[in-house]
Amino acid sequence: MSELRYDGQVVVVTGAGGGLGKQYALFFASRGASVVVNDLGGGLKGGGNSSRKTADIVVDEIKAAGGKAVANYDSVTNGDKIIETAIQNYGRIDILLNNAGILRDVSFKNMKDQDWDLIMDVHVKGSYKCARAAWPHFRKQKFGRVVNTASAAGLFGSFGQANYSAAKLAMVGFTETLAKEGAKYNIHANVIAPIAASRMTETVMPPDILAALKPDWIVPLVAVLVHKDSEENGAIFEAGGGHIAKLRWERSSGLLLKADDSYTPGAILKKWDSVSDFKTPEYPTGVADFMGLLEKSMEMGPNDKGETLDFTGKVALVT
């Protein structure tokens, strides 16, 4: 099998001055793409002096290896300027890797508005601004690839990271909607929850574990997802230490009761085991899946008062 190539394509990598972003930038440049290396060079918590250096070092490394890259120092909250850098320098944008991120870990009891707002700004608004600016180009050229970055903290929760967890799960919902809206324009969006050694994890994981979690081991998955031949769209992946897996929602077989006077908290409690029975699960991928359940409910017929469920979930009078 020949190697995956990205010749003639333009890749924007946010937060590419270090960690995972740097590895993405080096890889795509080595496979023929022109890369916008974005990084404002701030501290891990989003504060500190910005330094152009981190992005410049990556650009120099790419150029020294014969690749094409340009630096951009804007915050992702000004994502339109980052995409503008791609358009001005290379005339197009094909692939967007929303990777920039910060942490402001603090127990929820001690969380301040600033801890919440900064995390939302960088992760949620930043990813939105970049994708929003790239979107018209993607639609016009009928091609676009987006990878957003979630986290296990978002999928499962994590002590001291209420702000970060909320922002990271937002990346999942954001991705799912981009995937649905983009599909007919050949715009694919997927989301990854990586785990890798970087300045984000170096203080919370022991050195032997970190050694097994090289940031470059996230790159091959992202490379597959954004390739022009990839059909993957709207999927969630976990990746780290050479392991890659897909995640999806699972719904229990659930409890369906007739919507009449017997539909009480006590009736639900009596059959609580069925509410959480995962023996015959379903794997919903959209709101439409829930409508199927409502149809089943309608099949149960009207209640004693002649009422039945309509598709909005309200009890409606049967005429």
Ligand code: NAI
């Ligand atoms: P990192 O701290 O090494 O890299 C993040 C980069 O983003 C830094 O170079 C930083 O300067 C840049 N950045 C921060 N705010 C920015 C802004 N407003 N505008 C532009 N650039 C900005 O961290 P790492 O580990 O490489 O993280 C990359 C992504 O992966 C982040 O979104 C992070 O939340 C996520 N992630 C990482 C995990 C890990 O195990 N390393 C685990 C789960 C998620």
